[in-house]
Amino acid sequence: MAGNHEPLMRVVKRGESPFKLKLLVRLIAVLMALIVDALFIYFVTGLNPLVVYTTMFKGTFSTPMRFSWAMRDLASLLLIGIALAPAFKMRFWNIGAEGQVLMGALATAAVMVYYGGKVPNAVLYAAMLVAAVFAGALWGFIPGWFKARLGTNETLFTLMMNYVAIQLVACCVNIWRGQASGLGKLNMKSKAGWFPQLFGQRYNINLIVAALLVILMYCYLRYSKQGYEIAVVGESENTARYAGINVGKVIIRTMILSGALCGLTGFLIVGGRDQTISTTTAGGNGFTAIIVAWLAKFNTFYMALISFLLIFLEKGAGEIASAYNLNDFASDIIAGIILFFILGSEFFINYKPIFRTGRHETLSKEAA
Amino acid sequence: MKKFIALVLACVLCLFACSALAADLKVGVILVGDETEGYTLAHMNGIKAAAANLGLADSQIVWKYKTPEDQTCYDAALDCIGQGCNLIISNSYGHQTYMVLAAEEYPDVTFVAMTGDFAALTGLDNFKNAFTKVFEARYVSGVVAGMKLAELLETGALSPEKQPNSFDADGNVKIGYVGAFDYAEVVSGYTAFFLGLRSIVPNVAMEVNYTNSWFDIDKEAAAAEALIAKGCVIIGQHADSTGAPAATQKLLDAGNVCYSVGYNVDMLPTAPTAALTSPTNEWSVFYTELFTKMQNGEEIAADWAEGFDADAVAITELGSSCAAGTAEKVAEVIAAIKDGSLKVFDASTFTVDGATLTSAPVDMTIMDWATMTVAYEGETYEAIVDGAFEESTFRSAPYFALRIDGITEIK
Numbered sequence: 052m053a054g055n056h057e058p059l060m061r062v063v064k065r066g067e068s069p070f071k072l073k074l075l076v077r078l079i080a081v082l083m084a085l086i087v088d089a090l091f092i093y094f095v096t097g098l099n100p101l102v103v104y105t106t107m108f109k110g111t112f113s114t115p116m117r118f119s120w121a122m123r124d125l126a127s128l129l130l131i132g133i134a135l136a137p138a139f140k141m142r143f144w145n146i147g148a149e150g151q152v153l154m155g156a157l158a159t160a161a162v163m164v165y166y167g168g169k170v171p172n173a174v175l176y177a178a179m180l181v182a183a184v185f186a187g188a189l190w191g192f193i194p195g196w197f198k199a200r201l202g203t204n205e206t207l208f209t210l211m212m213n214y215v216a217i218q219l220v221a222c223c224v225n226i227w228r229g230q231a232s233g234l235g236k237l238n239m240k241s242k243a244g245w246f247p248q249l250f251g252q253r254y255n256i257n258l259i260v261a262a263l264l265v266i267l268m269y270c271y272l273r274y275s276k277q278g279y280e281i282a283v284v285g286e287s288e289n290t291a292r293y294a295g296i297n298v299g300k301v302i303i304r305t306m307i308l309s310g311a312l313c314g315l316t317g318f319l320i321v322g323g324r325d326q327t328i329s330t331t332t333a334g335g336n337g338f339t340a341i342i343v344a345w346l347a348k349f350n351t352f353y354m355a356l357i358s359f360l361l362i363f364l365e366k367g368a369g370e371i372a373s374a375y376n377l378n379d380f381a382s383d384i385i386a387g388i389i390l391f392f393i394l395g396s397e398f399f400i401n402y403k404p405i406f407r408t409g410r411h412e413t414l415s416k417e418a419a
Numbered sequence: 420m421k422k423f424i425a426l427v428l429a430c431v432l433c434l435f436a437c438s439a440l441a442a443d444l445k446v447g448v449i450l451v452g453d454e455t456e457g458y459t460l461a462h463m464n465g466i467k468a469a470a471a472n473l474g475l476a477d478s479q480i481v482w483k484y485k486t487p488e489d490q491t492c493y494d495a496a497l498d499c500i501g502q503g504c505n506l507i508i509s510n511s512y513g514h515q516t517y518m519v520l521a522a523e524e525y526p527d528v529t530f531v532a533m534t535g536d537f538a539a540l541t542g543l544d545n546f547k548n549a550f551t552k553v554f555e556a557r558y559v560s561g562v563v564a565g566m567k568l569a570e571l572l573e574t575g576a577l578s579p580e581k582q583p584n585s586f587d588a589d590g591n592v593k594i595g596y597v598g599a600f601d602y603a604e605v606v607s608g609y610t611a612f613f614l615g616l617r618s619i620v621p622n623v624a625m626e627v628n629y630t631n632s633w634f635d636i637d638k639e640a641a642a643a644e645a646l647i648a649k650g651c652v653i654i655g656q657h658a659d660s661t662g663a664p665a666a667t668q669k670l671l672d673a674g675n676v677c678y679s680v681g682y683n684v685d686m687l688p689t690a691p692t693a694a695l696t697s698p699t700n701e702w703s704v705f706y707t708e709l710f711t712k713m714q715n716g717e718e719i720a721a722d723w724a725e726g727f728d729a730d731a732v733a734i735t736e737l738g739s740s741c742a743a744g745t746a747e748k749v750a751e752v753i754a755a756i757k758d759g760s761l762k763v764f765d766a767s768t769f770t771v772d773g774a775t776l777t778s779a780p781v782d783m784t785i786m787d788w789a790t791m792t793v794a795y796e797g798e799t800y801e802a803i804v805d806g807a808f809e810e811s812t813f814r815s816a817p818y819f820a821l822r823i824d825g826i827t828e829i830k
Contacts, residue, residue, distance in 0.1 A: 114501045120494060164789045229788020232602055233488055235516035239787055239794055325490050373483065378453070 062402040073400050080396030084389040091388065096381055103385070106374050107367030121362050123254040126261040127320055128336045129358040132343035133261070133268045133351055134312030137305050138191075139341070140272060140349045142285040143198070147209030149337025150216030151190040151310045153330070155317025157220050158186035159244075160237060160328040163321070164227060167243030175244055180318055187314015188307045190216065195306025199299035213337070217330050224329060236326045246323040253326075257319040264312070265351040272349060281305055313337075346397065364389055444506060444713050446470075446480045447499025449492055449518075451511035453484040456634055457683040458659040462510045462533070465702025472707050473714065488513025496521040500528055506713050508706075509533060511633075512604075512816075515548075522546040529719065531709065534604070536816035537785045539721040540795035547719055549705050550815040552726030554611035555756050556698035557655075558763045560680045560734050561615020562752050563696045563745055564653045567678055568592060568620045570742035577652060577676050584650035585676070591624040591825075594653040595646030597663045599633045601828065607810060607817035608657045611763050612680070612698075613826055615752075616653065618768070626651065627828045636662040643667055647677045655680045664690035678740060685735040697735045704731040724815035727756050764808035769823040779803045781818050 068076075089100035096103075111121040131148050138145035159179045166175055194208040228234045238244055246253040272278040280301050283291045288298050321328055339361060347353035368386035372379045448466055452459035463482075470480060481502050483495040492514045496507050500521075508531045509518050515535035522530040522543050531547045532538065538548040571577035572592070579586050585593050594616065598605045613625050626649065628642040639662030643654050647670050654677060656663045667679035668690035679690055681697035705723060712719050725731035737745055755761035766776045783797025800813045810819050822828070 114498075116497060116501050167790065227789035229786065229791075230602075231786070231788055232600060233513040233516075234789065235513070236520070237789060239516065240792070327489070329489060331487075331489070376482070379485065 057407050059407050060404055062404050065401060065403050068400050076396050076399050077393070080392040080399075081389070084392035087392070088385050088388045091384065096375070096377060098375060103371055103375070106371050107385075109374075110366035110368070110370030111363050113370075117366070119252060121359075121366055122258055123252070123324060124365075125355075125358050125362045126254065126257040127316065127324065127334075128340055128343060128362060129261050129355055130257070130264065130316040130319065131313060131333075131336050131340035132347075132354045132358060133264050134309050134316060135340050135344045136268060136349045136351065136354070137272060137278075137281055138309040139344050140285050141281045141302065141305050143195070143302060143306065144206040145191070145194075145209050145306065145309055146206055146338070146341070147190065147194060147212045148309075148313050148340055149333045149335070150209070150213035151187045151313030152317040152320070152333040152337055153213075153216040153220050154190045155183035155187040155314030156321045156328050156332045157216070157223060157317070158182035158314070159318045159321040160227075161223070163237050163244035167238040168241045172243070176322070179244060179322060180315070183314045183318035183321075184311045185314070187317060188311035191306040191308075191310015191313065192303065195303045195310075198306075199302040220328060220330050220332070234327055234329065237321075237328070238326075242326075244322060245326050254323045257323045260315075260319060265355055269351045272351075277301075277304070342394075346394070360393070361390070443503075444475065444479060444710060445502070445504045446475075446710070447483065447496065447502070447504035447507040448480060449483045449486045449495045449499070449507065449509040449514060451486060451488065451514070452634065452659075456659055457661075458633070459484075459510060461683050461700055462702050465700075465704075465706050466508070468703035469706035469710050472703070473710050475710065486514070488517070490517065492517035493520055496530070500525055505529065506709075507531070508709075512536075519543070519546055529713065531719075534816060536814055536818075537795045537797075539814060540783065540785060540797050547721055547723070548815050549709075549723035550811065550817070551700045551702070551705070551731045552724055552811050553698055553700055553732050554607050554763055554810055554817065554819075555726040556700075556732035556734055557608050557611040558615035558756070559749055559752055560655070560696050560698040561612040561617075562619060562748060563734065563737065563741060564594070564612075564655065564678065564680050565616040565619025566742040566745045566748055567695055567740065568594075568616070568623070568653060571652065571676060572620070582650065582652075582676055585652050586650070587624050589622075589624075591622045592620065592652060593650045594623055594625045594655070595643070595649070595651030596625055596627045597639050597642045597646070597654065597656040597658055598627050598629050598828075599658045600631060601629055601830070603820040604817045605657045606822070607819035609655065609826065610769075610819060610821075610823055612655045613823075614763065614765075614768055617825070619748075623825070625826045627826060629828070629830060630658055632658070634659040636660040636665075639663045640666040643679075644670065647675055652676055653678055653680065656682050659683060661686060661689040664694050668693040681735075687736065687738055690738075692738070692740050694738045695741050696737050699733050699735055701731050701733055704729055722815040724811040726811075727753050762807035764810055764819060766803055766806050766808060769825075771821050771823055773824065776803055776808070776821070779808055779821065781813065783814060783818075 092098055092100040092103050111117060131152060135145055135148055159182065162179045162182050166178060190212055194205050194212060197203040197208060198205045224234050246256050249255040280296050283294060283296060284298055284301050291298050320332055325332060343354050343357050346357050364386040368382040371377060371385060372382040450459045454460050454463060481499050481504055486492050486495050488511055492509060496518060499507055506529045510533045512534045515532040518530045518532045519541060522545055526545055529545050531549060534550050535548040538546045577585060587593060596609045598609060609627055617623055626646060628646055630638040630642050632638055639658050639660050643663035643666040646654055654663055654667050664679040664681050664686040667677050671677050671693045678695050679686060679693045680695050683699055684697060686694035686697055779802040780799050781802045782799045784793055785795040787794040802808050808819060811817055
C-alpha cells in the first residue's frame with residue numbers, strides 16, 4: 052500500500068566506477084572529514100584546527116626516528132593484511148589473525164627461551180622461523196579443516212581460536228616471568244635470537260620482508276593457478292565445483308598459507324621489533340588488518356597505502372593527545388572521523404544515491 | 420699571545436657551554452597512567468611541585484602518558500631525547516628493562532627508573548633508581564588503624580558477641596589487606612602496616628588478598644568485600660584504586676564494623692566515614708633534589724631512598740572516624756622513627772616460622788627467570804643489623820620478602 056510512495060532516497064548499485072570518479076569520491080570524503088573534524092576540534096577542544104592538523108602530521112613526519120617507527124608499525128599491520136588477503140578473497144572470514152600471529156610469536160619466543168645461547172645463531176633463527184610458521188599454519192589449518200570437512204562457521208571458529216592463543220600466551224608469560232613482575236625482554240643479556248641491526252635498526256628486516264611479500268602475494272593472487280582457484284571459490288563454490296576445483300582442498304590450503312604468513316609475522320615481530328612477547332604482541336592489528344585487506348580489495352599495493360593511512364592516523368592521534376594534553380578519547384575521535392568518512396566513501400563508490408524527483412516513476416516490484 | 424687569546428676564548432666558550440647545559444634541563448616524563456590514576460597523579464604532582472620550586476618552564480617538561488611496560492616505553496624515551504630531553508624519568512617498575520636499553524645507547528642522557536631495582540648493578544653511570552621508604556608511612560598508618568581497633572574493642576563496639584566472625588579461634592581480631600602482587604614491594608608494605616597495627620593491638624591476625632593488578636577498581640572492591648565478609652575489621656591496601664575504600668564504606672553503611680586505610684591519595688572523598696588515613700609518597704622531595712643536582716651538574720646516586728627523615732613520606736589527613744588521641748600518637752611514632760629509636764622491622768617484634776630472626780641474607784642478584792640465568796650479578800648482604808631488618812639501604816627498591824607469623828596470604 053505504501054508502495055506507491057517513492058522514498059526520499061534510494062540507492063542503486065553502480066557498475067565498475069571509472070578511476071576518476073573513485074578518486075573524486077575519495078577526495079571529497081577526506082575533505083568532508085577534515086571539515087567535520089575542524090568543527091569538532093574547534094567546538095569541543097577549543098583549539099585551532101589547522102594547528103591541530105599540523106601536529107597530527109608531526110606524529111609521523113617530525114623526526115626521522117618517528118618516520119622510522121611509523122614504517123616499523125606499518126610493516127606489522129601490512130604483513131598481517133597480506134596474510135589475510137588470500138583467505139578473504141576466498142570469502143573465508145578469517146577473524147583469527149590475532150591468534151595466528153600470537154601463536155607464531157609464542158613459538159618464536161619459546162625457541163628463544165629454551166635454545167637461546169645453546170645453538171649457533173643461524174640455527175636459532177631457522178628454528179624460530181620454522182616453529183613460528185608451523186604454529187601459525189596449525190592455527191589456520193584447524194578452522195580450515197573443520198570448515199572444509201564439517202562445514203563449521205569459520206567466523207566463530209577463528210574468533211574463538213584467538214582466545215585460546217591469548218590464554219596460551221598469558222600462561223607461558225606467567226611461567227617465564229618467574230618471580231619478576233613482568234617478562235621484560237627475552238634473553239636480555241645474551242641477546243640470542245634478536246635480529247641483527249640492519250641500517251641501524253633490527254626491525255628493518257621486517258620492512259624488507261613486508262616489501263617482498265607485497266610483490267609475491269600480488270603475483271600469487273593475480274597470476275598463479277592457485278590464486279585463480281581462490282578467486283573462483285570466493286565468487287561461487289558451486290561454480291568452482293563445476294569447474295572441477297576441489298573446494299575443500301583449496302580452503303585448507305589457503306588457510307594454511309594465511310596462518311603460516313601470520314605466524315611469520317609473529318616471528319618478525321618478536322625477533323625484529325619486540326624481542327619479547329605478551330598478549331598484546333599482535334596489538335589488535337589482526338583485526339585492523341581486515342580493514343586493510345578489504346578496503347584494498349586484496350590488491351597488496353593498495354594495502355600498503357591503506358596501512359600507511361591507518362598508522363598515520365594512529366600516530367597523529369597520539370601526538371595530538373600528547374601535545375595538547377587531551378585525553379586520548381578526544382584524539383581518537385579526531386582520527387576516527389577521518390577513518391569513518393574514508394570507509395563511508397567506499398559506499399558511494401559502489402552505490403549511487405537517487406533522490407526523489409517530482410516526476411512519477413514506476414517503482415520496484417516489491418513494495419513490502 | 421695568539422695562543423693565550425685562543426686559550427681564554429676556549430675557556431670562555433666552555434663556561435658558556437657549561438652554564439647553558441645546566442640551564443637547559445629538559446625532562447621527559449614517562450608515566451604508566453595519567454591524572455585519573457592515584458599513583459601516577461602523585462608523581463605528576465611531585466614533578467610539577469619540583470618544577471615550580473626551581474622555576475622550570477612548562478616547555479622544559481615533556482609528558483608521555485599511559486605508557487605500557489613494553490617497547491612503547493623505549494620509544495617514548497627516544498622520542499623525548501629527540502625533543503631535546505637530557506633527563507628521562509619513568510614511574511613504573513616494568514619500564515626499567517626498557518629504560519636500561521635506552522640508557523646504554525645514550526650515555527649523555529640521565530635515566531631514572533623510579534621503583535626499579537638494578538641500576539647499581541648495571542655499571543651504567545647514567546642510569547638511576549629511586550624509591551621512598553614508604554614502609555615507614557605504612558607502619559604509621561598501621562598505628563592509626565590500631566588506635567581505631569583498640570577504641571572499638573574498649574567501647575564494646577566490636578566484641579565476639581556482636582560480630583563473632585571477626586575473631587579467629589585463638590581470639591585474634593581479623594584484619595585484611597588488599598595487595599596487588601606478591602612481590603617484595605607489597606610484602607614489605609603489608610608487613611610494616613601489620614607491625615604498626617600490632618604495636619597497638621597485640622592480638623591480631625591478617626589476611627592478604629591479591630588482585631594481580633596494580634589498578635583494578637572492581638577487583639580491589641571485590642577483594643575488600645571478600646575480606647569483610649570473612650570478618651576483617653580493618654582493610655589496608657597496596658593497590659592504586661579507590662575500589663577497596665569505596666567497598667568498605669558501603670559495608671560500613673550497611674551495618675558492618677569495618678574501616679579502611681588507603682594508599683597514595685586521601686580516601687576521605689571516597690569513604691568519608693570509613694577511611695582513616697592513607698600512607699603517601701611526597702615525590703616532590705626526590706624530584707626537587709634530582710632537578711637541582713641535574714642543574715648544578717652534581718653526581719646523582721644510583722639509588723635514592725628516603726622516608727620521614729627527609730619528609731619523603733607522609734600519611735594523609737586523619738579521618739573523622741579516627742580514635743581520640745590518634746594525632747598525638749602518630750606524632751610520637753614519627754618522631755621515634757626520625758630519631759632512630761623505633762625501627763619498623765625490629766626483629767624482636769615478629770617471628771618467622773615461630774623463631775626470632777638473627778640472620779637474614781638478602782641477595783641483590785637479578786634473575787632472568789625465563790632462562791633461569793643471572794641477568795645482573797649482585798652481592799648478598801646481611802640485612803639484620805643491630806636487631807632490626809634494614810630495609811631499603813642496600814638498594815632503594817624494597818627487598819623485605821619474608822613471610823612473618825600472623826599473616827596469611829590468599830592466592
